[in-house]
Amino acid sequence: MNRYSDLREIGGGTFGVVYEATDTHKGGKVAIKRIKQAFASWKECLSLREVASLTKIPKHPHIVRLRQLILENKCLNFVFEYLPNDLLRLMRAHKGPVPEPTVRRVMWQLLQGLHHMHRHGFFHRDLKPENLLCAGESLDAVDIKICDLGQAREVRSRPPYTEYVSTRWYRSPEILLRSRHYNSPADMWAAGVVMAELLLGRPVFPGTSEVNQLYLIMDVVGPPAHDSWSEGARLMAAQGLTLPRGSGLGAASLAPDASPAAKLLLTELLAINPQRRATAAAALASECDAEAAAEAGPAAHLSVDTDNIEALLGSLGQGAVV
Template sequence: MERYKILEELGDGTCGSVFKAFNIETFEIVAVKKMKRKFYFWEECMNLREVKALCKLNHPNIVKLKEVVRENNELFFIFEYMEHNLYQIMKEQQRPFSEGEIRSFMSQMLQGLVHMHGNGYFHRDLKPENLLVTKDFLKIADFGLAREVLSMPPYTEYVSTRWYRAPEVLLQSSYYTTAIDMWAVGAILAELFTLSPIFPGESEIDQLYKICCVLGAPDWISFPEATNISRLINISYSDISPTNLSDIMPNASSEAVDLILQLCSWDPLRRPTAEQALQHPFFNVDVHVPHPLLCDPLEPRLNNMGAKPNLELNLWDFGTEPDDCFLGLTLAVKPSASNLEMVHTVSQSMEEDILFCPRLNDHPEQSVRSSTHQLEFRNLLGLQSHHCSLTF
């Protein structure tokens, strides 16, 4: 960690703290997550779902985990730094988004999901706070609840933030699929038009009621695996009629409304996949999606390090089992942020183990200590190279 100089603390939670820092060798601004729990073996680090997922997923619309550093039994995650999250952008938006802006955000999120689902993971906690934005670039973040698509159910019943939680999860089905991510995509799409959540339930029961108020009563055969169907039976759903979405979001086109209704289908089997959603007529209009390979907004700009919005990260520990241990985070902008100051430097004398996630081409000059641990992790990822240096 001697290569990183801490600029400021961004957030502190039960199981970890997050700092804004820069690499004194490359002058790159990064986000550093320091876990409060001690990690005595690399195997513990490897079992973190966030590490497993992010080391396997490499896509312009998925946040990059640059390094995992274990130093004196303390664990650090080094992430690329993003300026905002979509929630804060919507909160500070003075006017409705244009449909072109919404198409750009949604296209990038869906492209990230195509890569994620295609590589065997579903996110399980998609929400505006977990969609990070720098300029017009959007990246999916916070993979603490990510799970392998082919992992054996039953899954945990509590996943995702309530307002974006699919009804099959609210009904305590433990055999859900990637369709729960697509429900969240539909809720986020609607929120981009209204700038407020479409299903703002105050409890799980109220969440189901809010969904009924918008979509109408469900078809009971859509939930053959729900284990707590009485939750909906107790709701006086017979008197609830579906709402005309065009009345809720008059600025949305008919194509946008149709896509929302498809994504927010009660029946998970009727929801389009991420790839199918990108083929919807809503995206037939030419969309300007930033190309990170042509112009990467995350390149260091030290001459521009004046007062900028700071990121605030709220942290939660969602699990108690070793395999469930992760650091969940929500990013937001502190409106009262002051000019950046270097507060302190991490000790330069600590012994450390560094794991570089595989990115692009190898650079032999970047050495990685504890090569045995590195090869062990490379074998976990199915990498073929036997070099003891990994780059990104």
């Protein structure tokens, strides 16, 4: 850790504290996430899901880059590339609906990152604007990178998962209804909510409780029925939920001034049945994101696999560059 100086706390949570620091070897800023839990060995560190996801997912331009893992004095430190903003902060500074070309560009970058993550066997589980770091000072020239993979799970992993995942406003219906079998479609729901908030310029499902959250969602997309999503209908019945029927006008009604392509993508991302929800690959192939891809040009995909992270960490002792 001696190479990093001028540590300044910039955030934190239940499990760790985040610092901004200066890299005295290479110059420039880094973000250091220090885990509160004490670790006696690298073997213990490897049990952390965030270590597994960050080291097994190949590098990608729209997923925040892990530069180094350092175990020092029983403290585990993640050293990341530094980005000065997050999407929530830029959305608040923008104040109001975001122009659709900008929304297309943001969503194209987000979906690229999600597609890469899902393709390599992980889903995020805590996607929200705060977890989308940004290079740039405004939405007009933003570069999105997905961060905070502490809640990520392998797509092939078996439930049950922990119940509390993601900020309530971005939680998918299957998670709210406590399904034991949710997976990567939960990320796609959250991406749809982010898209709707960008187009609308305000939160779209600001629930005050889990039941209220379900009410707000179903007021727009309608409640699950046996012919549209039988598991959802069963879960609602099992919990004794009888929510009032809302307008059920569909997700496209959230952004009445959007283009037909944007409305279609929003509808596919916010499908109440997770099996009918658009995948990241399908969303990228949509007309809306095809336009964003054309504007952005070819993506510079960085693909560096870390095949044997345990051997790498064991050989380096105090620090591992990944």
